[in-house]
Amino acid sequence: EERKLQEIAGKDLTKVxxxxxxxxxxxxxxxxxxxxxxx
Structure with a gap:
């Protein structure tokens, strides 16, 4: 689950x-x- 959260956070950061x-x-x-x- 932590990996999924990190991937989502990474996508959000790239969007920002x-x-x-x-x-x-x-x-x-x-x-x-x-x-x-x-x-």
Whole structure:
């Protein structure tokens, strides 16, 4: 059972990391779209 819990926790961690990456990169992309002159 511990192995199953660890696998589930690992999947949750990867999902959280991907969500953080999306949240960090999305605003940058939006800023680049709004300000094409500086990029």
């Amino acid at each position: 990391v991907s969500l953080k990456d999306k949240l960090e990169f999305a605003p940058r992309a939006v800023l680049n779209r709004n300000r094409p002159e500086k990029s």
